[in-house]
Amino acid sequence: MDIKNKSPEELEALCGDIRARILEVVSANGGHLAPSLGAVELIVAMHYVFDCPQDPFIFDVSHQSYAHKLLSGRWAEFASLRKFGGLSGYTKPSEGDYFVAGHSSTSISLAVGACKAINLRGQNRVPVVLIGDGALSGGMAYEALNELGDRKYPCVIILNDNEMSISSPVGAISKYISQMMAGQFYQGFKARVNALLEKMPDSAAYMAKRFEEGFRLITPGMLFEELGLEYIGPIDGHDLREVIATLRTAKSMKKPVIVHAQTLKGKGYAPAETQAQKWHGVSPFDLKSATALKKSAAKSATAIFSDLLLGLARKHENVVGVTAAMPSGTGLDKLMSEFPQRFWDVAIAEQHAVTSMAAMAREGFKPYIAIYSTFMQRAYDQIIHDCAIMGLPVVFCMDRAGIVGEDGSTHQGAFDISFLSAIPNLNLTAPRDEASFAKIMEFSYSFERPLAIRYPRGSFGDAGDFASGEINLGKGEILEGGDSDVAFIGYGTGVAKAWQTASNLNFKPALVDLVFAKPLDTELLSNLSSRYKKWFVFSDGAKIGGIAQMISAFLAERGIEGVRVVSFEFDDEFISHGATSEVEEALGLTPEQLAQKVISNLN
Secondary structure (H helix, E strand, C coil), X not given: CCCCCCCHHHHHHHHXXXXXXXXXXXXXXXXXXXXXXXXXXXXXXXXXXXXXXXXXXXXXXXXXXXHHHHHCCCCCHHHHCCCCCCCCCCCCHHHCCCCCCCCCXXXXXXXXXXXXXXXXXXXXXXXXXXXXXXXXXXXXXXXXHHHHHHHCCCEEEEEEECCCCCCHHHHHHHHHHHHHHHCHHHHHHHHHHHHHHCCCCHHHHHHHHHHHHXXXXXXXXHHHHHCXXXXXXXXXCCCHHHHHHHHHXXXXXXXXXXXXXXXXXXXCCHHHHHCCCCCCEECCEECCCCEECCCCCCCEHHHHHXXXXXXXXXXXXXXXXEECCCHHHHCCHHHHHHCCCCEEECCCCHHHHHHHHHHHHHCCCEEEEEEEHHHHHHHHHHHHHHHHCCCCCCEEEEECCECCXXXXXXXXXXXXHHHHCCCCCCEEECCCCHHHHHHHHHHHHHCCCCEEEECCCCECCCCCCCCCCCCCCCCCEEEECCCCCEEEEECCCHHHHHHHHHCCCCCCCEEEECCEEECCCHHHHHHHHHHCCEEEEEEEEECCCCHHHHHHHHHHHHCCCCCEEEEEEECCCCCCCCCHHHHHHHHCCCHHXXXXXHHHHHC
């Protein structure tokens, strides 16, 4: 959509149309509502001032990029947002976006890399970044700012500030300063003053410099200017004319510039404006009543974890916990409310979360680290270096393990088994249902080495009516014997998938719950091999480095022959977005499809 010839009035009307389209589609499909509504004017101004796609448009996390999708030729296709085979809820190069995004704090690093390439080619292109204030809690953003301030590449970084509040007096002063700083006259005046200072006597230049530094102490941009970047703001991120004028100034400066824009999350939809956290990411809802269209009756694994950890915290005063900007998503919000001195949200800082809890374990506390499987990837070095080497008794509680549905390839929890299983001293376990989860959580408190627990998004699947035994390290369970030489071996949610697959067959395989992926129950597997010769492995994880490969390696090491192992884990490819049921069907992993695969393998 070409908007460069539109009048200010037409652009403002367009912002209203974009908000209406976002509300229409997200209310039907679900998605990130409040962030996208709050960023509309900023994105319209980006498209008006900069040249997309010639100028790289880089979105941090990119959950706020819906307006960009609408302005870059995807208005009609937007109805397929987050649907299987439709538009991604994040930026995606296959759709025409500059870069993939789904994790936080990567945007400024990408911009620095783009700047280097542009500089080497001698091109006249300016990367523009849209980053939320929350993403600036991630250390990677500061690593990139540190280099950008030194290199001085032309780059415009829009800081979308939708959380900070400034009191009226400071706000009034800041607005006056920002309006002055945003003007072409002031920026030219500042450059001329700097040139003049170089020619002045040392004493006069020193006094002038001290005055400038003192002046900057009352502006919010002191940190950025100390890092070597120009700072403009804060400006009203919903005043389209002001945003456009400011971005024009920033673009013309030919240096790295931070544009600080204050916005309101959920702008244009009253329920989202007043409860931004609730409306950050939503399932389908009714626009008029602002109520969800459907609610799951089954208790989610997250809620089960939250209640179990709360019980442990009430019972044991040394239980502490941390999350990285996901208190409600991980269920830690209840604990932060009841025990604010023992449970923390450290913002988007997974590395810091893990290392800080390692020190608490060293001091005799029992830390529980609640982070999504996909985000645990960001703290891999800290898991090894700060927890596992010393064998510290921390517990990694990994929510959203397995397929997570509409969030897609950047969020699927497919890899934690593979990347954690290689770490010495670290043990891996997974519950199959609520009862086994309770037993595992009790075990975790008394366990004196690092432990990782994985559990799914949403509720546990039906895994049959089997009682949960006591948890012992590296011990699995044979839930029921079979009437053939076939064994179904499940891990975590894979047990439910195995049980449901078995119900589609005309024979009865043995059903095994591994309970632990590391260490494996070698005694159970050895005994199993004498009775069952065809093993089918069910696990919501990657096939490479997964459960079946661990089992095959065990059989090879023990010299156990005659057992055939078939994996029903994820193939070596990234998993797309869509409803979980549709994604599983596309992967051939529904119980009915798996039953057919079992029959084909046996034949």
